Every structure is written in C-alpha cells, then in structure tokens.
Amino acid sequence: MSATTDDESQQNFILAFVLGLIAFVIALVIGIVLYTRGQAPGPAAAPVAAAAPVTTLAVVTETVTVVIPDGASIRVVGGIVNFYFATASADLAPGAAEALAAVIKGVEGGRKAVVSGFHDTTGDPAINEALAKKRAETVRDVLTGLGVPADKVDLQKPAVTTGSGNNAEARRVEVKLLD
8 A cells, every 4th residue: 555655656746847847848948939039139119009999919920830740730920829739639739839939928018818719620519619628728728837827818719619721720729919
C-alpha cells in the first residue's frame, strides 16, 4: 500500500514538474518574441480617429501561418487569430507561441479577446459541438495560463458553430481582439 502511494506521489511530482517546465518554455518563447519585436523599428504611428466606435477589431498588420501536416495550424490575418485543429483533437498546433503573443500584446494594449469555437460537418453534431467548446476552452486556458487576466478573455459560442470553408478550415477557434 505504501509503495503504491509513493509511486503515485512520484508520478504526480514528475507530472507537475513537466507541466511547469512546458509552461516555462512557452512563457520564455513568448517573452523572446515580444522582446525581439520591441527591438525592431516599427511603422510610423497612424493618426488616431477622433470618434472611434466602441467595439472595433484590432488591426494586426502581420500575417503568421504555421502549417502542420496533420491539419493543425495557426493563422493571424486582419485582427483575427485562427487556431485550426486536427480531426478529433483539441491540442494546439506546435508553433502557437507567436499567435498567442499577438493576442497577449493586444490584451496588454487594452483590448479584450473574444474566443469562439467552430467545427466541421463530419460526424455526430453533438460531439462536434462539445469538441468545438473544448477547443475554445483550451485556447482560453492557455491564454490565462500565460498571464492574461480571465476578465480580458471572453468565451462566446457563435450563433452558428459549424465553420465555413473545407473541413480543415471549419475546425477552428477564432480569437478577435475588441477595443
């Protein structure tokens, strides 16, 4: 009995250590990305409009695409960060740090991240909806785990959760940065 408890205790310690190490590496990568972007000369600031709408999308000028052969990928275009997922998976694609950094930078600039999950049309619709929600929660949890305040990340179910485009494009989580 005691040996089993010791084994479980060691496994829990190792699991906690590995998760902590993964979180540290992700934070380090994001920190390096943010630091190097802060060192590069940026474009001249555009004049600010006098009367901006209360809810506007943030404009992200860079386009980032990370494509993974199994269907998982990330794309940042026009103020929307799309996290695409492999079939039946809620795991973020490797290389998500740069896209996460863009969201974190927007939130640090005073914006709010709105996270919405979508799914494809293959398989059981109820299972697909649950998976879309789990994917959105994964993105939200990673953001809050990286230090984004929970009140700055809003999980919203879209009116229609079936995504547009082909199946690979439909299996996504969208993150919009709102003012």
